[in-house]
Amino acid sequence: xxxxxxxxxxxxxxxxxxxxxxxxxxxxxxxxxxxxxxxxxxxxxxxxxxxxxxxxxxxxxxxxxxxxxxxxxxxxxxxxxxxxxxxxxxxxxxxxxxxxxxxxxxxxxxxxxxxxxxxxxxxxxxxxxxxxxxxxxxxxxxxxxxxxxxxxxxxxxxxxxxxxxxxxxxxxxxxxxxxxxxxxxxxxxxxxxxxxxxxxxxxxxxxxxxxxxxxxxxxxxxxxxxxxxxxxxxxxxxxxxxxxxxxxxxxxxxxxxxxxxxxxxxxxxxxxxxxxxxxxxxxxxxxxxxxxxxxxxxxxxxxxxxxxxxxxxxxxxxxxxxxxxxxxxxxxxxxxxxxxxxxxxxxxxxxxxxxxxxxxxxxxxxxxxxxxxxxxxxxxxxxxxxxxxxxxxxxxxxxxxxxxxxxxxxxxxxxxxxxxxxxxxxxxxxxxxxxxxxxxx
Amino acid sequence: xxxxxxxxxxxxxxxxxxxxxxxxxxxxxxxxxxxxxxxxxxxxxxxxxxxxxxxxxxxxxxxxxxxxxxxxxxxxxxxxxxxxxxxxxxxxxxxxxxxxxxxxxxxxxxxxxxxxxxxxxxxxxxxxxxxxxxxxxxxxxxxxxxxxxxxxxxxxxxxxxxxxxxxxxxxxxxxxxxxxxxxxxxxxxxxxxxxxxxxxxxxxxxxxxxxxxxxxxxxxxxxxxxxxxxxxxxxxxxxxxxxxxxxxxxxxxxxxxxxxxxxxxxxxxxxxxxxxxxxxxxxxxxxxxxxxxxxxxxxxxxxxxxxxxxxxxxxxxxxxxxxxxxxxxxxxxxxxxxxxxxxxxxxxxxxxxxxxxxxxxx
Numbered sequence: 001x002x003x004x005x006x007x008x009x010x011x012x013x014x015x016x017x018x019x020x021x022x023x024x025x026x027x028x029x030x031x032x033x034x035x036x037x038x039x040x041x042x043x044x045x046x047x048x049x050x051x052x053x054x055x056x057x058x059x060x061x062x063x064x065x066x067x068x069x070x071x072x073x074x075x076x077x078x079x080x081x082x083x084x085x086x087x088x089x090x091x092x093x094x095x096x097x098x099x100x101x102x103x104x105x106x107x108x109x110x111x112x113x114x115x116x117x118x119x120x121x122x123x124x125x126x127x128x129x130x131x132x133x134x135x136x137x138x139x140x141x142x143x144x145x146x147x148x149x150x151x152x153x154x155x156x157x158x159x160x161x162x163x164x165x166x167x168x169x170x171x172x173x174x175x176x177x178x179x180x181x182x183x184x185x186x187x188x189x190x191x192x193x194x195x196x197x198x199x200x201x202x203x204x205x206x207x208x209x210x211x212x213x214x215x216x217x218x219x220x221x222x223x224x225x226x227x228x229x230x231x232x233x234x235x236x237x238x239x240x241x242x243x244x245x246x247x248x249x250x251x252x253x254x255x256x257x258x259x260x261x262x263x264x265x266x267x268x269x270x271x272x273x274x275x276x277x278x279x280x281x282x283x284x285x286x287x288x289x290x291x292x293x294x295x296x297x298x299x300x301x302x303x304x305x306x307x308x309x310x311x312x313x314x315x316x317x318x319x320x321x322x323x324x325x326x327x328x329x330x331x332x333x334x335x336x337x338x339x340x341x342x343x344x345x346x347x348x349x350x351x352x353x354x355x356x357x358x359x360x361x362x363x364x365x366x367x368x369x370x371x372x373x374x375x376x377x378x379x380x381x382x383x384x385x386x387x388x389x390x391x392x393x394x395x396x397x398x399x400x401x402x403x404x405x406x407x408x409x410x411x412x413x414x415x416x417x418x419x420x421x422x423x424x425x426x427x428x429x430x431x432x433x434x435x436x437x438x439x440x441x
Numbered sequence: 442x443x444x445x446x447x448x449x450x451x452x453x454x455x456x457x458x459x460x461x462x463x464x465x466x467x468x469x470x471x472x473x474x475x476x477x478x479x480x481x482x483x484x485x486x487x488x489x490x491x492x493x494x495x496x497x498x499x500x501x502x503x504x505x506x507x508x509x510x511x512x513x514x515x516x517x518x519x520x521x522x523x524x525x526x527x528x529x530x531x532x533x534x535x536x537x538x539x540x541x542x543x544x545x546x547x548x549x550x551x552x553x554x555x556x557x558x559x560x561x562x563x564x565x566x567x568x569x570x571x572x573x574x575x576x577x578x579x580x581x582x583x584x585x586x587x588x589x590x591x592x593x594x595x596x597x598x599x600x601x602x603x604x605x606x607x608x609x610x611x612x613x614x615x616x617x618x619x620x621x622x623x624x625x626x627x628x629x630x631x632x633x634x635x636x637x638x639x640x641x642x643x644x645x646x647x648x649x650x651x652x653x654x655x656x657x658x659x660x661x662x663x664x665x666x667x668x669x670x671x672x673x674x675x676x677x678x679x680x681x682x683x684x685x686x687x688x689x690x691x692x693x694x695x696x697x698x699x700x701x702x703x704x705x706x707x708x709x710x711x712x713x714x715x716x717x718x719x720x721x722x723x724x725x726x727x728x729x730x731x732x733x734x735x736x737x738x739x740x741x742x743x744x745x746x747x748x749x750x751x752x753x754x755x756x757x758x759x760x761x762x763x764x765x766x767x768x769x770x771x772x773x774x775x776x777x778x779x780x781x782x783x784x785x786x787x788x789x790x791x792x793x794x795x796x797x798x799x800x801x802x803x
Contacts, residue, residue, distance in 0.1 A: 070767060077551045090501035099552060209748025263655075266662025266751050281639075389520070396552070400769040407573070407753055415664045415752030437771075 017264050029057040030337055033072055033083035034324075036062035038294050039143055042357040049353070050344050056337055065270065066210055069399070076101040076329070084332040085341055087324045090126050095396035096327070099128035101126050103139040103328040109137060116348045121145065122361040122389045127325030132394065139325025140342050141362035143290070146385040147219050147320040149182075149283045150277060150295055151175060153307035155194055164188075175309035179220060179252060182312050186260035189283035201260030202284040203276040204253070205269055206414055212269035213413065214392065214405045215320050216286060217253045218303070219311050222318035224249025235441045237431055242424035245315065250420040254413045268412050277301060286387055288322045289385065292378040293358045308381035310388065316439050321389040323360070404430035455474050537783075544776035551770040564777035568609075574778065577761040578751060583668060584675070584757055585736045589729055591676045596683030597725060601717075603684070604691040621681040629745025632674045635658040636746075667755050671743050675736065683728040690724025693716065723801045730793055737786050758782060 032047075034040050040062045041201075047058045061082060063071045069089060075082055088096060096102045105128075111118070115136060116124045123141035130138055152175045155161065155191060156173050165173035170185055186201025193199075205216025225245030230236035240246075257265070262281050265272075270287060274294070278301055296302045311319040326340040326345065334398040344350060349413040351363040353374070360382065361367065373380045393401045405427060410421035501509075509517065544564055548557045550586065569575055599617060603610050604702035621630070635643040644658040660670040693708035702712050740759040743749065762782065 074767065077553075095551060099554065207748065208750030208752075240454070264636075264641075264655070264659055264662060266455060266659065267748060397769075400771070403764055403768055410750050411752030414662065414750060415754060417664070422728055 023297040024088065028055055028337075029059055030334060030341060031059045031061055031082060032085040032087070032341075033061045033063075033075070034087040035068045036064050037290060039290050039359050040272060042354070042359045045352070045357050046354055048360065049321050049350070050341060053165070053344070054340065056340070058341075069210065073399075076331075079186055080330045080333050081329075081333065083329050084334050084338045085326060086329050087326045088139070090391055091394050091398040091402070093127070093130045093138055093325070094394045094398060096232070097136070097138045098396050100330055103339075104329070104336060105137045105140065106135070108342075111347075112343050112344070114140070118364055120362045120364060120367060120386055122321065122386060123323065123325075126321045126389065126391045126394075127323060127362070130394065140346055141323075142326040142359075143323045143343070144360040144362040144367075144382075144386055145288050145290050145321070145323030145384050146287050146382070146389050147215065147322065148292075148308060148310050148381055148385045149175075149284055149285060149286055150292065151281075151307045152280075152301065152305060154379055155189070155199075155283055156307070158194075161188075172431060175307060177310045177316050179223060179312045183252075183256055183260065186256065186284060189277050190260050197280065199280065200262040200276075200282050201264065202246075202256065202281045202286065203273045204261060204286045205273065206257060206261075206265055206410070207267050207269035207272075208406060208410045208414070209267075210269070211402055211406065212267075213410050214402055215269075215288075215322070217250065217413065218320045218390075218392060219286070220256075220314075221246055221249040222320070223311070223314035225253065225315050228393060235432075235435050237428045241428050241431065242421065246424055247420045249314075250409070250412065250424060253409075254420065257413050264423045265289060285418040286409045289378065289382050290322070292382070293376070298376060305322060306377075308378040310381050310385040317388050318390045319385045319388050321391040323362075323396045395438075401431055404434065505769055508626050540776045541780060543773050544780050546773045549770050560773065564774045565781065567774060568778045568781060573753065574761060577756050577758045580668065580754065580756060580757040581737065582670060584755075585733060586729045587669075587672045588675045588679070588736050589732050591672065592680045592683045592732055593725060595676065596632045596680045596728065597687045598692055598720075599680070599684040600687035603688060604662075617684060618681045620678045621685075623678070624739045625678070625716075626745060628674060628678050629742040632670075632677075633661065633746055636670060662751055664751055664754050667747055667751055669728065671746055671755055674742060674746065675739070678742075679732060683732060686728040686731075687721060690721035692725075694720045704743075719803070723797060726793075726797045726800060730790065730797065733793075734786060734790060737782075 004420070020300045032043075034043070040060070044058075044060055047292060050056065051058055069092075072083070072086060072088065073092065073095075074080075075098075076086075076088075086102075087421050088102075097104075108114075115134070116128065119128075119141045123144050124137075125132055128137045128139045130136055151236075156175075162173045165171075165188055167186075168188070171181075173185065173188075175337045176185055182202070188201070188203040189199055191198055205212045207213055225243060226249055227240040227243070227246075230240055261268075262276055265276075268276070270291060273285050273287045276282045277287075278298055282299060293310060295306055298306075311317070326334055326342060328342065332338055345354075346363075348363060348365045351361040351366050352369075355361040355372075366372065367383060367386070369375075373383060392398065395401065407428045408423045408430065411417045412420055432441065498506075512520070541740050545559055545561060546557050547560050547563075549555065603614055603617075632643075635641045638644045638656050638659050641655075643660065644655040647653065648655045649681045659668045698716055698720075699712060702716060705717065738759050739757050741761065743755055743757055744760060745757045758778075762775060762778050765771050765778060769775075
């Protein structure tokens with residue numbers, strides 16, 4: 001009898017434990033979704049502090065960039081519960097806010113004393129606000145990112161090359177200040193023999209499938225005077241998207257592609273561009289700032305051999321904004337725990353450690369700290385770049401707008417079909433169709 | 442009722458036993474089976490099938506058995522195929538009908554709160570008037586035509602050679618089949634490296650033969666070469682499949698026909714055109730059908746190789762469709778495009794199958 005009751009007791013205990021344990025684990029585990037890249041590894045490292053402090057386990061779902069948007073927008077659209085927290089791309093903010101995928105954070109920020117004024121203004125507009133320039137916050141700026149350039153400092157400093165360059169162009173071979181200078185340097189290096197190897201001028205974004213060529217060409221277009229719309233009349237694009245200046249900018253990007261990229265550069269985005277630089281093929285490389293810490297650490301091209309500079313100027317001076325904010329997914333069952341993570345992440349000491357580990361903090365107290373510019377060799381270029389950012393459309397229909405631009409620009413720059421004017425005229429037509437469908441014009 | 446023990450189907454046999462059991466229900470339940478009224482039906486037959494039938498009948502609960510007795514053969518047949526039909530309806534037919542419905546609306550899957558409105562044939566009109574879609578259809582047609590042509594010619598030639606049964610032909614067959622065993626994603630990725638102008642083996646090989654510098658051999662970045670680049674990869678990968686089907690066709694031709702032809706002093710050329718080709722034709726046509734349907738929906742390999750570029754010269758229809766459906770989230774328009782593609786493939790395949798049947802009947 002005693003045996004039986006013991007066995008029953010044991011069985012009951014086991015049952016209680018087996019039913020209680022998963023609940024316990026469930027309540028204390030958050031899943032964070034992001035892209036699979038270097039900063040994500042830094043975030044895993046950083047989040048260990050959060051787990052140590054709160055006991056909440058962190059699980060991560062990282063997806064490669066090429067399928068990042070597909071994967072997570074599908075997840076959000078299907079109201080999936082996979083992600084409690086998501087670091088979604090800046091362009092998703094419109095759709096995610098309007099379709100209710102993200103939790104609105106205004107009340108939470110007010111309650112916890114998190115002030116958006118404490119963050120770099122461009123990142124607040126870019127990553128958190130929808131509609132833009134209104135105090136409606138859907139994310140906390142998490143990872144500042146911007147397009148900039150790296151160059152081979154060791155090649156630039158070679159005396160014989162400096163001499164030759166000066167004789168040819170009448171100025172020193174140094175990081176370019178304007179795009180015309182950049183092109184001259186690229187031409188100077190194109191197909192040059194350096195250390196017994198043929199090298200090329202510059203690696204620029206030309207990828208067709210997702211967003212690559214758009215993230216590259218916009219840097220140049222902005223500087224030449226391209227504008228998304230009439231500043232006085234929203235969605236009025238004729239003469240702004242396809243202005244004479246914008247056409248010249250697009251022609252410049254094509255000329256840079258034709259003259260100065262390595263062979264086989266027809267489908268280059270972040271990874272390919274970094275690879276071209278790492279393998280010692282190119283003198284300069286366009287890429288998002290997140291690649292800089294990794295490249296600086298690279299044994300072959302890092303350290304003293306690498307230099308960083310922000311986008312050159314032309315008529316105007318802009319850089320394409322990348323980066324993301326962190327949001328709470330409204331379909332998550334663990335909203336409170338997720339909000340606690342954001343509260344923890346917003347703290348100045350956590351943000352400072354985030355920058356140390358290789359993340360790009362958007363907190364003013366971090367980036368405006370007196371020693372920030374000297375804290376890393378790329379810190380100054382990052383600061384300068386973040387001061388001039390501009391982003392692509394963040395409308396709910398951004399994906400259609402992006403597709404149209406990918407198609408039109410690639411068709412002109414890489415495939416060489418038609419003229420720059422035709423490409424941008426076509427873009428105005430495509431974008432107008434999208435906004436007509438949305439009932440905005 | 443026919444004699445179940447000899448001519449009846451197993452199904453019928455089961456039912457008979459079930460019926461017998463019901464008839465015997467009044468009797469003592471613990472009676473050993475051979476003593477039950479059903480015994481006469483099985484006593485003289487004890488094959489394995491029969492035993493299994495008996496076991497099934499015995500295992501059927503009486504209540505179920507009684508219910509089954511009232512059903513016709515036809516109803517029982519339906520009962521058995523119902524799970525398959527329900528699955529088919531749920532995951533094939535219903536989505537198809539749903540897509541047809543959506544194609545007449547402005548529905549967008551990423552805007553669940555927006556009101557869904559009927560737009561009549563608006564989506565179809567827009568799809569059919571979209572020059573980009575016609576461009577994609579042309580690209581697809583070019584891709585399908587040339588891949589099928591090359592794969593059939595090379596595949597049949599290889600099958601013809603392999604069929605000579607030389608020493609080690611089994612080994613070579615296996616070697617030839619390797620590309621087919623790889624995943625398209627893997628193939629797409631490594632061909633991208635093979636095509637790479639600076640480090641790629643393909644560019645190196647072409648350069649070795651032609652003398653053109655490797656940096657000028659830009660298979661994926663050149664508007665003229667890119668469509669051929671994807672055709673080459675698909676041909677490399679799927680020719681073995683066509684070869685395998687053709688080989689089956691060649692092996693199915695009886696030797697005596699060739700012997701008779703030899704007796705009639707037909708030349709090898711004549712034998713080839715009058716015996717080999719006509720008799721292997723149904724198989725070749727089948728291979729063409731399979732490859733045609735497959736390549737019409739080509740997506741993964743091209744996405745990995747070119748992403749549809751440069752410009753849109755390798756953007757096949759399925760890439761356009763995917764972009765409309767899952768990037769732009771224009772679900773209604775994408776549904777209309779999908780239905781148009783479906784009708785086109787279905788119609789072409791139907792005509793083709795009719796032709797195939799005619800060839801087979803010759």
